[in-house]
Amino acid sequence: MSAFNAIGEEREIDRDEYTPGVEPQPTWCPGCGDFGVLKSLKQALPEVGKTPEEVLTVTGIGCSGKLNSYLDTYGFHTIHGRSLPVARAAKLANPELEVIAAGGDGDGYGIGCNHFIHSARENHDMTYIVFNNEIFGLTKGQTSPTSPKGHKSKTQPSGSAKTPLRPLSLSLNAGASYVARTAAVNPNQAKEIIKEAIEHDGFAHIDFLTQCPTWNKDARQYVPYIDVQDSDDYDFDVSDRAEAAEMMRETEDVLNEGTVLTGRYYVEEDRPSYGQEKKAVGELPDQPLAERYFDDDAEWERSYDLLERHT
Amino acid sequence: MAEDLNWAVGGEAGDGIDSTGKIFAQALARAGRHVFTSKDFASRIRGGYTAYKIRTAVEDVQSVVDRLDILVALTQRTIDENVDELHDGSAIIYDGERSWEADIPDGATAVDVPLKSLAEEAGGAIMRNIVALGAACEITGFDVEYLDEALEKRFGGKGSKIVQNNKAAARAGQEYVQANYDLDLGYDLEVTDEDYVLLNGNEAIGMGALAAGCRFYAGYPITPATSIMEYLTGRIEEYGGHVVQAEDELSAINMALGAARGGARSMTATSGAGVDLMTETFGLVATSETPLVITDVQRSGPSTGMPTKQEQGDLNMALYAGHGEVPRFVVAPTTITECFWKTIKAFNLAEKYNTPVFLVSDLAMSVTEQTFPPEAFDMDDVEIDRGKLVDDDGVDEWLDSQGRFRAHAVTDDGVSPRAKPGTVDGAHMSTGLEHDELGRRTEAQDERVRQVDKRNRKVETAKNTEEWEYRDFGDPDADNLVISWGSNEGALVEALEYLEDDGIDVRVISVPYIFPRPDLTEEIEAAEETIVVECNATGQFADVIEHDTLTRVKRINKYTGVRFKADELAEEITDQLSEEVPA
Numbered sequence: 084m085s086a087f088n089a090i091g092e093e094r095e096i097d098r099d100e101y102t103p104g105v106e107p108q109p110t111w112c113p114g115c116g117d118f119g120v121l122k123s124l125k126q127a128l129p130e131v132g133k134t135p136e137e138v139l140t141v142t143g144i145g146c147s148g149k150l151n152s153y154l155d156t157y158g159f160h161t162i163h164g165r166s167l168p169v170a171r172a173a174k175l176a177n178p179e180l181e182v183i184a185a186g187g188d189g190d191g192y193g194i195g196c197n198h199f200i201h202s203a204r205e206n207h208d209m210t211y212i213v214f215n216n217e218i219f220g221l222t223k224g225q226t227s228p229t230s231p232k233g234h235k236s237k238t239q240p241s242g243s244a245k246t247p248l249r250p251l252s253l254s255l256n257a258g259a260s261y262v263a264r265t266a267a268v269n270p271n272q273a274k275e276i277i278k279e280a281i282e283h284d285g286f287a288h289i290d291f292l293t294q295c296p297t298w299n300k301d302a303r304q305y306v307p308y309i310d311v312q313d314s315d316d317y318d319f320d321v322s323d324r325a326e327a328a329e330m331m332r333e334t335e336d337v338l339n340e341g342t343v344l345t346g347r348y349y350v351e352e353d354r355p356s357y358g359q360e361k362k363a364v365g366e367l368p369d370q371p372l373a374e375r376y377f378d379d380d381a382e383w384e385r386s387y388d389l390l391e392r393h394t
Numbered sequence: 395m396a397e398d399l400n401w402a403v404g405g406e407a408g409d410g411i412d413s414t415g416k417i418f419a420q421a422l423a424r425a426g427r428h429v430f431t432s433k434d435f436a437s438r439i440r441g442g443y444t445a446y447k448i449r450t451a452v453e454d455v456q457s458v459v460d461r462l463d464i465l466v467a468l469t470q471r472t473i474d475e476n477v478d479e480l481h482d483g484s485a486i487i488y489d490g491e492r493s494w495e496a497d498i499p500d501g502a503t504a505v506d507v508p509l510k511s512l513a514e515e516a517g518g519a520i521m522r523n524i525v526a527l528g529a530a531c532e533i534t535g536f537d538v539e540y541l542d543e544a545l546e547k548r549f550g551g552k553g554s555k556i557v558q559n560n561k562a563a564a565r566a567g568q569e570y571v572q573a574n575y576d577l578d579l580g581y582d583l584e585v586t587d588e589d590y591v592l593l594n595g596n597e598a599i600g601m602g603a604l605a606a607g608c609r610f611y612a613g614y615p616i617t618p619a620t621s622i623m624e625y626l627t628g629r630i631e632e633y634g635g636h637v638v639q640a641e642d643e644l645s646a647i648n649m650a651l652g653a654a655r656g657g658a659r660s661m662t663a664t665s666g667a668g669v670d671l672m673t674e675t676f677g678l679v680a681t682s683e684t685p686l687v688i689t690d691v692q693r694s695g696p697s698t699g700m701p702t703k704q705e706q707g708d709l710n711m712a713l714y715a716g717h718g719e720v721p722r723f724v725v726a727p728t729t730i731t732e733c734f735w736k737t738i739k740a741f742n743l744a745e746k747y748n749t750p751v752f753l754v755s756d757l758a759m760s761v762t763e764q765t766f767p768p769e770a771f772d773m774d775d776v777e778i779d780r781g782k783l784v785d786d787d788g789v790d791e792w793l794d795s796q797g798r799f800r801a802h803a804v805t806d807d808g809v810s811p812r813a814k815p816g817t818v819d820g821a822h823m824s825t826g827l828e829h830d831e832l833g834r835r836t837e838a839q840d841e842r843v844r845q846v847d848k849r850n851r852k853v854e855t856a857k858n859t860e861e862w863e864y865r866d867f868g869d870p871d872a873d874n875l876v877i878s879w880g881s882n883e884g885a886l887v888e889a890l891e892y893l894e895d896d897g898i899d900v901r902v903i904s905v906p907y908i909f910p911r912p913d914l915t916e917e918i919e920a921a922e923e924t925i926v927v928e929c930n931a932t933g934q935f936a937d938v939i940e941h942d943t944l945t946r947v948k949r950i951n952k953y954t955g956v957r958f959k960a961d962e963l964a965e966e967i968t969d970q971l972s973e974e975v976p977a
Contacts, residue, residue: 087657087816088786139815141652152823152835157815159655160825161648162678168612168640168648169655173815175636176610176656180815198648201641361636368634372609373657373814389601390768393591394424 087371089136090179096129103155110149116293116305117146117214119267120185121153124212126270127277128156133181141170143186143195146221147214147293150185164195171207171357177371178208178358181281185212189219192228192248203257203286208356210280210287215250216295217303224298231339247339250290251331251348255324260285260351262327264334266292266305266343276347285356292343311346321350397451399534399581400461402476403523404434404445405468413548414466414523415446416763418530419592420544422450423765425536426586430455430884431763432957434475435702443471452584456729456764456884457960463581464533466526470494483579487529489522505529505575512566517559524560528567535582538568591768595733595759595881598771599689600625602737603661605776608687609635610653610660612646614668617701618760619691622663643671647688651675654684655824657783657814659741663689663753666708667698669715676716676750678826680849683802683810685744685781687737692756692880694955703955704758706880709934712752713909719846721853723747724908726754728865728883731770733759736906738776743860746781747809747852754908756929758957759881782811789819798822800831804844808851857910864912865904872899874971875921877914877947879905879935882927885958892964900967908938915943925950925970929957948973 102125111117128138138156142148144163151158161169170184191199191213202211218236219225225238229250233242254262261283265273273291280287292305311317311330319326327349334344361367403414412433419429427450434445447462449455462479465472466487473486473496480486482501490496490506498504507529509522516525524545531538545560571577593601600622603611611630613623627637635658640646646662654660664672669690679686692708694700712724723743727736733755740751784792792800792811801822803810810831813820823833830841865883868890878886883904893900901921905911918924918939924947926936931953939947950966952958 087814089818089820090816092818136818136821137816139655155821157821158823158825158833159652159682160823160827162675162826165644165648165675165678168645169652172610172612172638172649172652172660173656175638176653176658176660177814177816180656197641198645201645366631367636368631370634371657372635372653374634389604389773390591390771393593393597393601394589394768 087177087179087374089134092134092137094134096132096134098125098129100135101125101128101155103153109153111146112297114294114296115146116216116267116295117150119270119273120147120212120214120291120293121150123270123273123277124154126274127281130274131278131281133281137179138181138183139170139173141166141173141182141184143190144221145187145190145214145219147185147187147190164190164193164198166190167195167198167202167211170209171202174207174209175358175367176373179371182209183212183281184209185214187220188213188215188217188229188250189227192250196228200253200257203254203259203288205357206258206260206285206354208284208286208358210277210289212277212289212291213250214293215290216293216299217247218295218299220295220298249332249335251335252328254288254290255328255331255349258286259288259349260354261287262331262349263288263347264290264292264345266308266345267294268304268306269308269310269345272310272345279347283350284359285351285354292345305343308343308345311344317344321347322352324349397453398449398455398459399451399463399583400447400449400459401464401530402445402447402462403466403468403526404443404472404475406442407444409468410523411444411446414527415448417541417544417548418527419448419763420547421540422448423590423592424543425540425583426588426590427452427583427765428455428590429592429763429765430457432458433761443469443475445472445475450583452586457888458957459959459961464530466523466530467496468523470497473497473499485533485577485579487526487533503577503579505533505571505577507567507570509567512570513563516563516566521560521563524563525567528564529571531564532568532571533577533579533581537585538564540585588767590765591771592763592765593730594621594761594763595730595755596621596691597625598730598733599663599737599753599755600629601771602734603741604630604633605734605773606738606741607659607778608661608741609633609658610650611635612638612640612649612653612662613664614640614643614646616665616668618693618757619663619665619668619689621760622689622691643668644674647672647675650686651679651684654686655815659685659745661687661689663691665691665693666695666711669708669711673715677718677720679750680720680722681826681828682824683748683849684824685748686750687740687744687753688750689753689755691760692754694953700955702757704756704929704957705953705955706756706929707934707953708754709879709908709930709938712754713938721749721849722909723749723751723856724754725751726880726906726908727759728880728904728906730759730762730764731766732906734771742777742779743856745783746779747856748781748812749852754880756881782809784811784813784817784820786818786820789813789817793819794832798832801833802829802831802845802848804831804848807855808848809855810848853910862907862910862912864914865906867902867904869899869901872901873922874898874900875903875917875924876900876927876967877903877905877924877935877939878927879908880928882929882958885960885963886927888960889963889967892961893967896968898968898971911938913942914939918943918945918947923971924948925967927958927963929953
């Protein structure tokens with residue numbers, strides 16, 4: 084029997100199963116975009132056939148870090164910027180686990196940006212949701228890596244001199260094999276994108292626009308939004324890297340002018356994930372790393388073989 | 395004193411010094427001789443010089459000494475660097491056909507062997523060091539055939555032709571000396587029927603990790619810890635494990651943490667500068683009650699310091715790293731065999747108490763190769779205790795009245811259960827925030843106190859139920875007590891012999907547990923004089939001992955970047971014993 088008896092369990096899953104007895108009442112501000120992520124995630128997970136016990140959600144620090152407090156899965160709340168290395172190693176330890184990492188724009192594009200780049204480059208098989216509200220919310224309104232140039236805050240009273248980070252372009256260039264942007268104000272699209280991201284074999288990055296009604300006083304509600312797949316104004320091939328790059332750049336440019344473009348930007352289906360690459364060369368066993376601990380038939384390998392190379 | 399021979403090969407970095415030395419060390423081990431090796435890196439003059447030194451005897455050897463008997467010198471600088479250690483009976487093997495004029499110190503015997511020419515005759519100039527090994531065999535009365543197995547091991551993968559050429563090269567060197575020199579320096583290496591294993595401290599840690607069931611390792615290259623990662627890579631897979639080279643130390647420790655959350659025994663290793671970065675995650679490991687082994691192979695600091703030099707300067711960091719009050723264990727093996735056993739202990743402590751464990755080694759131990767009887771690593775003695783890790787059968791007893799898993803259950807011994815993701819009914823939250831039994835964030839005063847007490851109680855439980863023994867050498871009733879931690883043990887044990895010759899009785903206590911640690915109050919009270927020996931400038935362990943026992947101690951500190959030698963320690967201890975006790 085598998086040590087992970089919840090894995091692969093086939094049964095009807097009610098979305099209420101994801102609402103914990105734990106901390107059922109989110110403490111996010113009224114109107115916060117984070118509710119939209121939680122809601123679409125709760126919808127998406129049962130639809131892809133995952134029970135709460137098959138899922139590990141790993142969060143960073145920020146308002147977004149509370150996500151797994153309100154979602155009944157295996158949850159691990161890490162420290163600022165470090166959700167990705169924790170998440171991808173948990174996936175390596177047990178590849179059948181559904182691993183979702185989440186954090187804010189400060190968490191993922193600022194303090195944890197190096198991990199973002201390398202997780203994308205290595206194409207770990209997981210989903211990464213960035214709650215992008217273009218502001219530091221939990222610490223009450225400081226400029227973030229995605230705040231628009233000129234944006235005024237208590238820490239940048241004369242307006243930010245910095246050009247905002249381009250999350251989609253960065254993700255593509257770093258090597259993510261699935262890149263999308265959605266918005267909390269568009270929960271149906273968000274749910275579909277989350278489902279695709281979960282089912283994608285590789286690093287799936289969702290830049291999730293989550294309005295902050297409290298600290299982003301410019302009241303960016305990310306409406307009206309345009310789905311680039313639905314609109315006749317945009318025509319590009321999500322499997323074409325160059326076209327995707329161009330579309331991403333335009334999307335990032337116009338966001339600061341008030342046009343909210345969303346949708347799938349890049350999908351690379353056949354690129355092997357880190358785990359698949361490592362398995363192919365024999366460096367990662369098929370069996371979960373923790374599996375043998377519970378296999379009564381597996382003897383601990385403690386023979387003198389270990390000493391052989393030292394003679 | 396052991397009837398020892400001190401041998402070295404030295405030249406420029408890139409001359410194959412390490413592999414040449416290791417071949418000779420392996421040959422000696424195969425001939426049933428004990429070996430203790432050390433490495434010299436560029437230091438006194440400008441960069442480039444490197445040497446591999448071997449001390450060998452039929453009896454156990456645990457230290458280096460200031461004497462060199464046979465020196466294979468590929469450069470003049472090799473001679474200059476070691477001139478103080480050469481003596482009237484020393485032989486220097488060098489190649490007189492090379493461009494440099496060997497300046498041989500008075501008294502030492504020059505053995506001019508055309509290393510390059512003979513190597514070319516045997517099949518290639520690249521084998522000149524092997525010719526020198528053959529020459530060394532002749533001078534020391536060591537049968538050149540003992541080199542064969544080591545050569546097969548080193549070159550077997552390159553084909554039998556290469557192996558044959560190397561064997562021929564060794565014999566060419568041996569025969570040249572036999573034909574051209576009539577030497578009688580009195581060296582005659584005795585062989586025995588013993589068959590020893592040869593390994594260094596980092597290999598012992600890697601082997602200990604495998605034996606302990608470690609199945610995930612994440613690291614970032616750093617001297618002198620990298621060889622642990624290199625040891626595990628390519629081997630851990632055979633046991634169903636995986637090694638990751640992460641993008642930085644922050645990622646390395648977080649990946650190790652993630653795999654531990656996933657249920658695998660997990661480790662990272664680094665050196666002090668890497669621990670600086672990892673400290674960020676250290677508190678999360680402890681607060682989320684995740685078992686994790688963090689190895690620190692200490693090197694000279696602070697900052698970049700002297701990356702290839704010995705120091706034991708991280709003791710305070712291991713004890714106190716992290717903001718807030720972080721429960722932990724700190725284990726510091728004192729020998730290479732102990733590197734193996736204490737690694738296993740570290741994994742068991744981590745999982746029995748869901749607590750991070752610092753495994754603290756040092757550079758000297760990491761690069762020293764030493765021989766041991768295979769029984770020193772008896773795998774039948776390895777015990778694995780995964781603590782309160784529950785599977786689906788075990789989950790039930792840890793559910794609350796509403797069926798929720800109590801991942802941070804408050805228990806008498808302070809230890810809570812662990813359920814790994816993928817276990818039915820075990821879903822729960824864990825966080826670096828203060829939390830209640832269910833892992834829910836809380837700032838409620840009573841919950842805070844309950845959880846802090848619970849975590850600290852784990853350490854108390856461990857203190858009271860685990861063995862935290864020290865290692866005892868010399869005369870237990872001696873008036874003079876010397877206390878040490880880390881890799882100084884070998885040199886101290888040998889120093890006892892020098893001291894005994896001078897009529898000085900000493901007891902040596904070598905402490906492998908820094909936290910919790912043995913209480914030495916009675917031992918110090920029973921002694922008239924206590925000296926604490928360590929490789930740092932400020933006496934970090936001495937401070938701890940004074941704090942524990944409320945007694946002033948004398949200190950021997952070395953922070954030149956070079957490990958203690960037995961004869962040097964004997965002198966220092968003798969000097970210290972005549973000094974006044976500090977006020």
